[in-house]
Amino acid sequence: MQSVNPYTGETIHTYAPESDEQVDQRIRAADRAFHDWRRTPFAERARLLHSAAAVLRDRKRELAVLMADEMGKVLRDGVSEIEKCASCCDFYANHAQGFLANQHVDSDAADSYVAFDPLGVILAVMPWNFPFWQVFRFAAPSLMAGNVGVLKHASNVCGCALAIQEIFEQAGFPQHVFGALLVESARVEKIIRHPLVRAVTLTGSTPAGRSVAGIAGSELKKTVLELGGSDAYLVLEDADLELAVKTCVQSRLINAGQSCIAAKRFIVASPLYARFVQRYAEEFKAIRYGDPKDDATGIGPLARADLRDGVHDQVQKTVQQGARLLAGGAIPAGPGACYPPTVLADVKPGMAAFDEEIFGPAAAIIEAADEDQAIALANRSEYGLGAALFTRDRARADRIAREIEAGSVFVNAFVKSDARLPFGGVKHSGYGRELSSFGIREFVNIKTVWHGADQP
Known part of the structure; x- marks a missing residue:
């Protein structure tokens, strides 16, 4: 796996893929981290996510240079991308608890409500074109919902993948709550089928979406797909x-x-x-x-x-x-x-x-x-x-x-994604939504809780 500067054609770095055994260990560690993370209060999750936003802002120039080197993004656009990631972190740190608050519903029960519980280990398969934004618009809501994440990033932006993992570590997140897996695309199927991976989100091409959806569907695992567009x-x-x-x-x-x-x-x-x-x-x-x-x-x-x-x-x-x-x-x-x-x-x-x-x-x-x-x-x-x-x-x-x-x-404006608004497509552009209150509820168990009459 290589990072190649697309402007000069020079190889920046070569990465050794992790073995199947290493990947299995990483997923199992993420699952163990989930059982503590899901019980972490919203206030503490929010504190850590605000900290991640601060780290992003402090390192934005450095991270923009990394994107320029690995996938050719001009520096000012790279800086803007990092600032957008930071804003997304702040948005979910401020609003996740409200988005996931119990919703009481009138019924014939003494009390009934809808609760939103995290699922566990979520696999994110992400592309190179917005190597930080694509990841953070998944990670910020998913982590605030109490899930943990493992990232399979595009092979030409391994440096960005490792930098994202480092950002969460620098912000103080518990170990294994978010981690990057350095693996080739051909091995994604095995990761999806891992018994501890509960759901998959993919941003990529329509053929990649069909493949991931088919594999995940055969395992009865939830997917969100953001695919091609014209x-x-x-x-x-x-x-x-x-x-x-x-x-x-x-x-x-x-x-x-x-x-x-x-x-x-x-x-x-x-x-x-x-x-x-x-x-x-x-x-x-x-x-x-x-x-x-x-x-x-x-x-x-x-x-x-x-x-x-x-x-x-x-x-x-x-x-x-x-x-x-x-x-x-x-x-x-x-x-x-x-x-x-x-x-x-x-x-x-x-x-x-x-x-x-x-x-x-x-x-x-x-x-x-x-x-x-x-x-x-x-x-x-x-x-x-x-x-x-x-x-x-x-x-x-x-x-x-x-x-x-x-x-x-x-x-009278160009299309863009915004943390405050739902984002996603129809037809061969995929299904499901990212961002806003809709996005954070994609990877939760929407659970009905029903109480009978109180006992004397």
């Missing part, structure tokens, strides 16, 4: 054009386009189409790409050369299918996995950039004759993670938002 952004004829262009450019290039909820398909009403395409291409051509540690860089490299090559193949295929290439579209010379911001116009259903998720800085612009066609094009996808729409009419926006098949719809 988010549609609808720019209607009454939109503020400059706001729409600025927001759509920003969303497409977040993390060099390597985000499940990055804007990917831009569906523009005919009256605005030509102007939108022109302005969008101008903005993309002005973006500087390259060294993630250079403050002047707009986007860094893709995380791996093979991922860059896959994006390029999708771009070439789309052009061959009839789309217009207006910017980018060529692999630059030199080492590393850089790819220029790329604009494809006149994209239609059946083309690769419409039908597939492009996990990189390539935008697909699609023309829609009217509102009905725009909605139909947005929903013509196997994915349903996020969507956005641009219009000056609030009532129209609310009506259209209910017709879009997605877990989130943002109006």
Whole structure:
């Protein structure tokens, strides 16, 4: 298992995978820790999670450099990611007890209520694109609920995985309440089937989701899946054009386009189409790409050369299918996995950039004759993670938002995750929810407690 700098192509560190015996010991230790942790008062859990937030803030520059080295994230985005993790920790430290308080229900009992009990060891299988945020948005609510976590992180960000474990240790969490397992992806199935692993959360590709769901289902273990996305952004004829262009450019290039909820398909009403395409291409051509540690860089490299090559193949295929290439579209010379911001116009259903998720800085612009066609094009996808729409009419926006098949719809803004709001998808984008009160209740036993008449 290697960490390779995606900008220079140099190997940073090589890690020896843990043996099956070591993994078994780690899971058993986590289960032992759970039986004490579940009885730890909310106030103490919250104190420790606030401490983790403080550690994150103290180390944010160092952790941003680690992300730049391991997966190519530009430093300012890395700092923002760490700050977001810290805010998530504070949010759940402040609100978890209220989210999980007993809920009394009127019934024919003398008293009846719903309680929320932790499950035990939760396995998190996490990707490289947001190597801290993806983990903390699972860990903060799960640990506050009284669960313990074991992390199987992506193999190219082992340094980030170990840093997260260290953060919890530095914050004072009991040993084994959260730990990172350094194992190859092929061994995830055996970990899911471990008798002490009670549930699994995965953020990753749709094929990975199918695999994890099938394995966990055969063991009758709960899963939450946050999978791929091909988010549609609808720019209607009454939109503020400059706001729409600025927001759509920003969303497409977040993390060099390597985000499940990055804007990917831009569906523009005919009256605005030509102007939108022109302005969008101008903005993309002005973006500087390259060294993630250079403050002047707009986007860094893709995380791996093979991922860059896959994006390029999708771009070439789309052009061959009839789309217009207006910017980018060529692999630059030199080492590393850089790819220029790329604009494809006149994209239609059946083309690769419409039908597939492009996990990189390539935008697909699609023309829609009217509102009905725009909605139909947005929903013509196997994915349903996020969507956005641009219009000056609030009532129209609310009506259209209910017709879009997605877990989130943002109006006149780009899609993002927020600890205060539920996050997740439908269709092939997965199921279950993370964040907010909904997310913390995914990995608990929702238990009915019923009291008969009091005895004299």
